[in-house]
Amino acid sequence: MKKTALILVFIGLFVLPNFALAQDEGLDIAGVSDEFENYYYESIKQTGIENFDKAILELEKCQQLQPNNEVIYFLLGKNYLHQKNYDLAYQNFEKASEINPKNRWYWVGMYDACYESKDFLKAIPVVQKLVEFKIDYKEDLTSLYMNTQQFDKALLLINELNETIGETEKRDNYKLQILQDSRFQGAEKENLIKQIKNNPKEEANYISLIYLYSKSNQEEKANQVAKQLEKELPNSDWAQVSLFKFHLNNNDSQQAIISMNKVLNSEKIDKKIKHRIFNEFLIFAQNKPELENDLQNAIHYFDNDKEVQVAKEIGKFFQAKKNYSKAIKFYQVHLNSAKDDMETILLLLQAYTDSTQFNELELASTNQLQLFPTQPELYYYNGLANNQLQNYKKAKDVLESGTDFVIDNVTLEINFMIQLGEAFNGLGDSKKKEIYFKKANDLINKTKK
Numbered sequence: 001m002k003k004t005a006l007i008l009v010f011i012g013l014f015v016l017p018n019f020a021l022a023q024d025e026g027l028d029i030a031g032v033s034d035e036f037e038n039y040y041y042e043s044i045k046q047t048g049i050e051n052f053d054k055a056i057l058e059l060e061k062c063q064q065l066q067p068n069n070e071v072i073y074f075l076l077g078k079n080y081l082h083q084k085n086y087d088l089a090y091q092n093f094e095k096a097s098e099i100n101p102k103n104r105w106y107w108v109g110m111y112d113a114c115y116e117s118k119d120f121l122k123a124i125p126v127v128q129k130l131v132e133f134k135i136d137y138k139e140d141l142t143s144l145y146m147n148t149q150q151f152d153k154a155l156l157l158i159n160e161l162n163e164t165i166g167e168t169e170k171r172d173n174y175k176l177q178i179l180q181d182s183r184f185q186g187a188e189k190e191n192l193i194k195q196i197k198n199n200p201k202e203e204a205n206y207i208s209l210i211y212l213y214s215k216s217n218q219e220e221k222a223n224q225v226a227k228q229l230e231k232e233l234p235n236s237d238w239a240q241v242s243l244f245k246f247h248l249n250n251n252d253s254q255q256a257i258i259s260m261n262k263v264l265n266s267e268k269i270d271k272k273i274k275h276r277i278f279n280e281f282l283i284f285a286q287n288k289p290e291l292e293n294d295l296q297n298a299i300h301y302f303d304n305d306k307e308v309q310v311a312k313e314i315g316k317f318f319q320a321k322k323n324y325s326k327a328i329k330f331y332q333v334h335l336n337s338a339k340d341d342m343e344t345i346l347l348l349l350q351a352y353t354d355s356t357q358f359n360e361l362e363l364a365s366t367n368q369l370q371l372f373p374t375q376p377e378l379y380y381y382n383g384l385a386n387n388q389l390q391n392y393k394k395a396k397d398v399l400e401s402g403t404d405f406v407i408d409n410v411t412l413e414i415n416f417m418i419q420l421g422e423a424f425n426g427l428g429d430s431k432k433k434e435i436y437f438k439k440a441n442d443l444i445n446k447t448k449k
Contacts, residue, residue, distance in 0.1 A: 036065045043075065052079045070099040070106070077109045086117035104133040111140075120147040142171065151178045152187070159191050167204075185212050196225075200232045210242045219249070237266035244277055248284055256281065257294050264301035274301070275308060282314060286321065299333065309334055312344050319347065324355035342375065349381040361385040369398075376405040376412060383419045392426030399423060414443045 043058035056079050062072045077092035093109035100106065107130050114123035124144050130137040138161060145154035155178050158171045178184050192209040195202065206229040213222035226242035233239070244259035263269055263277050278298060285291035295314070302310040311334035319327035331348040335341065345368055352361035362385035369378045379402020386395035399420050406413050417440035424432040 036062055047079060052082045055079050068099060070096045074106060081113060086113045089113040120144050146174050151184055155184055185216060188212060203233055203236055203238060207238050237262055237268050241273060253291060264298060282317060319351055324351045327351045346377055358385045358388040362389060374405050376402050380415055387419055387422045392423045396423040410443055410447055414440050
């Protein structure tokens with residue numbers, strides 16, 4: 001009895017910390033011969049110093065003396081696993097499990113061998129057996145189904161686990177991956193409908209179902225789910241995301257504005273979704289002057305958004321549409337809170353130029369020059385405005401002052417030369433006019449080479 005206890009201690013130290021549990025499963029190597037014991041102790045010693053070849057030889061000697069000893073097969077499996085000989089490791093773990101199928105560690109060894117060799121298909125029946133010992137292995141089984149592209153089985157198991165123990169980020173990512181394939185969306189819709197029926201107060205199921213219906217262009221069904229969500233959870237912000245789109249499609253601007261404002265004011269909804277909804281409303285409102293105040297009010301929801309400068313982007317949107325009056329208005333809104341945004345300042349000056357508002361261009365560029373006296377583009381716009389207003393002397397002076405600040409910008413230099421030529425032409429100095437026009441032409445030809 002004493003020798004048996006010592007043997008189990010050695011197993012615990014060198015092989016498996018919880019191996020003593022195996023004794024409770026009927027493991028018994030008592031009554032061994034001295035010869036067996038010597039080989040056995042030697043194998044433990046060699047395993048401990050990572051001399052796995054020698055350990056295997058000693059275990060094979062034990063095996064000849066006791067060919068049906070499950071412990072020996074298990075230890076052979078462990079040593080082969082250390083050697084990365086996964087086939088032999090699996091075979092020995094499997095033999096141990098055949099002798100004693102109730103010992104979980106033998107199945108764990110088989111799983112380890114499959115996992116290390118990335119034979120995920122072979123691992124599945126092993127893990128299915130491990131689930132009988134410990135329910136936690138269902139998580140491993142889910143991953144195995146994903147790795148072997150058995151998405152139908154993975155989806156069923158994911159839904160089961162979500163319902164019984166709650167969702168996890170890993171399973172959520174798996175589910176998103178599966179549902180990219182339209183073949184599985186029908187089953188998931190049915191599952192979500194069932195979940196909503198069983199638990200009508202669970203917001204996440206409505207959101208997922210709305211997403212799937214929208215993705216498959218079933219907008220009417222998506223709207224029905226959104227209305228159901230709004231009815232069951234009147235304070236749900238997510239219902240408004242889908243209802244907003246429905247109201248836009250129905251050209252119901254007032255209801256769309258109500259839904260949009262609820263979404264933009266929500267702390268639950270991601271910024272990307274807010275930006276998408278705002279952009280959709282912007283497109284919807286572009287030819288509806290009566291919605292301009294609503295559009296401008298919506299901008300304030302993004303005042304603290306450091307990633308996207310909404311008023312500025314709206315200005316760009318309208319400028320691209322050649323709606324310069326609206327572009328100017330939204331650039332000015334942005335500059336109220338970002339006075340040193342030079343990109344927006346120059347966009348504003350260009351909008352004044354494109355809309356031939358030269359008095360406004362002259363005034364705005366003069367004011368900006370007081371703040372940014374080394375910015376060459378400001379001199380250019382001021383010179384251009386004064387030329388158009390026939391203030392040729394003022395145009396000449398400001399353009400000559402600005403040329404000193406033009407560095408490594410050929411396009412801007414060309415524009416300076418053209419405006420200086422225009423200024424001297426207005427002043428009646430045809431000689432200098434030709435000099436500057438020639439400089440501009442030479443720079444243009446140089447850029448073509």
